[in-house]
Amino acid sequence: MKKILLIGACGQIGTELVIELRKRFGAQCVIAADVHDMENNQFLGGEYTKLDVLNKEQVSSYVIKNKITEVYLLAALLSATAEKNPDFAWKLNMEGLFTILDLAKEGYLKKIFWPSSIAVFGPTTPKDLTPQYTIMEPSTVYGISKQAGERWCEYYFNNFGVDVRSIRYPGLISYTSLPGGGTTDYAVDIFYHAKKEGKYTSFLSENTKLPMMFMEDAIRATIELMEAPIENIKIRSSYNLGGISFTPKTLSEEIKKHISEFEITYNQDFRQKIADSWPNSIDDSFAKNDWNWREQFTLEKMVSEMLRHVDISKI
Ligand code: SER
Numbered sequence: 179m180k181k182i183l184l185i186g187a188c189g190q191i192g193t194e195l196v197i198e199l200r201k202r203f204g205a206q207c208v209i210a211a212d213v214h215d216m217e218n219n220q221f222l223g224g225e226y227t228k229l230d231v232l233n234k235e236q237v238s239s240y241v242i243k244n245k246i247t248e249v250y251l252l253a254a255l256l257s258a259t260a261e262k263n264p265d266f267a268w269k270l271n272m273e274g275l276f277t278i279l280d281l282a283k284e285g286y287l288k289k290i291f292w293p294s295s296i297a298v299f300g301p302t303t304p305k306d307l308t309p310q311y312t313i314m315e316p317s318t319v320y321g322i323s324k325q326a327g328e329r330w331c332e333y334y335f336n337n338f339g340v341d342v343r344s345i346r347y348p349g350l351i352s353y354t355s356l357p358g359g360g361t362t363d364y365a366v367d368i369f370y371h372a373k374k375e376g377k378y379t380s381f382l383s384e385n386t387k388l389p390m391m392f393m394e395d396a397i398r399a400t401i402e403l404m405e406a407p408i409e410n411i412k413i414r415s416s417y418n419l420g421g422i423s424f425t426p427k428t429l430s431e432e433i434k435k436h437i438s439e440f441e442i443t444y445n446q447d448f449r450q451k452i453a454d455s456w457p458n459s460i461d462d463s464f465a466k467n468d469w470n471w472r473e474q475f476t477l478e479k480m481v482s483e484m485l486r487h488v489d490i491s492k493i
Pocket of ligand 1: 320347349
């Protein structure tokens with residue numbers, strides 16, 4: 179029987195993935211885990227367990243005792259937060275991965291999902307339609323940890339047969355839970371401020387083009403990758419995923435179609451440098467060929483969904 183443990187369940191991806199996995203496989207098959215205490219150990223209509231991914235002993239004995247078959251390991255520090263706390267970011271982003279990879283190597287897990295990011299690319303990477311295989315010289319702590327993680331995933335597959343699957347997520351746009359500490363967060367914040375105040379100050383410059391994706395597409399991609407037949411998964415580092423590429427200016431123009439008085443201003447901070455080192459757009463033809471990936475959300479569709487759903491009482 180499938181028994182999924184999702185570590186980092188309270189984060190931006192985690193909350194939505196828990197909901198969708200429970201819909202697909204039944205609430206009893208999906209256990210949510212994070213470092214926070216949760217009343218009655220319940221979260222989003224199912225079981226919750228408090229786990230610290232840095233506590234190898236605790237995570238390993240939980241996985242073994244509860245006969246977990248799959249782990250989605252989402253606990254991480256994102257790019258902007260990681261720059262402020264490099265030691266902890268490296269520790270958190272790498273140690274948890276080894277714990278889970280080792281559990282699979284020892285035969286306790288059948289499958290692992292581990293997220294990578296467009297942050298694996300760097301200033302020397304070709305910027306437009308960045309290929310799957312290309313120069314990768316990440317210049318952020320987060321990017322370095324993701325690139326190293328990718329190498330280890332591939333290594334564990336090649337040497338120990340660990341069925342680990344991964345996606346290089348673009349910036350993710352969602353309304354259920356707020357993003358925490360990424361460089362692409364502006365593309366979520368903007369909707370709350372547009373709806374609440376009719377204006378927004380972007381911390382990235384108007385022409386900074388980055389690959390982004392609406393969460394519904396990202397969740398579907400994740401589950402499709404995990405459910406694809408093993409022989410279709412040819413890449414064990416991490417798959418490029420394209421999504422929609424836009425700049426703060428293009429996004430604000432699309433928002434103006436709904437809120438005509440909306441105004442955007444620009445005041446760049448340290449995140450600009452991170453954004454400048456990342457691609458403008460991504461070539462995801464390997465995901466398309468190997469496991470039939472097709473995105474559904476255009477910029478227009480994503481903007482109207484976001485404006486309809488963001489809850490301004492959250493900010
Ligand atoms: N959205 C992430 C960030 O900005 C990239 O993976 O850090």
